[in-house]
Amino acid sequence: MASRTDFVFTIGYDGPAAVIDGQAKKRYGNLSTRELAERGLFRAAYSSAVYAQDPGELQTLVDIYNRTTGSSLTVTASLDRLFGVFPVEVKRSIIL
Numbered sequence: 849m850a851s852r853t854d855f856v857f858t859i860g861y862d863g864p865a866a867v868i869d870g871q872a873k874k875r876y877g878n879l880s881t882r883e884l885a886e887r888g889l890f891r892a893a894y895s896s897a898v899y900a901q902d903p904g905e906l907q908t909l910v911d912i913y914n915r916t917t918g919s920s921l922t923v924t925a926s927l928d929r930l931f932g933v934f935p936v937e938v939k940r941s942i943i944l
Contacts, residue, residue: 853877854941856884856895862942870943881905885912894931 850858850866857873858866876889881900884893890913897905906923914921921927928934 850938850941852896852899855899855935856892858895859944861936861938864939866936866938866941868941868943873943882908882912885909888916891931891933894927895933898928898933898935 853873854866854868857869857877859869860867872889872892876884876887876892879887879889881893881896882905884890884896885908890909893909893912894906897909903923906927910921910923910925910927913919921930
């Protein structure tokens with residue numbers, strides 16, 4: 849599996865390679881799931897929570913998302929589809 853920061857800032861795939869947003873990785877790569885969500889980087893925050901496999905981080909993300917957007921999501925919602933994040937085994941990374 850890719851490193852946490854590579855997974856969090858993956859914006860797509862080119863065959864077996866993950867395409868990574870290098871500028872976002874450099875700027876926000878050291879932020880926690882909570883910090884990413886508080887900055888409105890919900891897709892990155894969700895990726896971080898998925899990578900951590902921590903239900904507490906996922907709940908934190910949902911709470912901040914609901915508070916910010918006025919939604920009423922739950923952790924059982926189809927968040928993979930909402931944020932477009934699916935864990936995929938990659939062979940290499942391409943940083944843009």
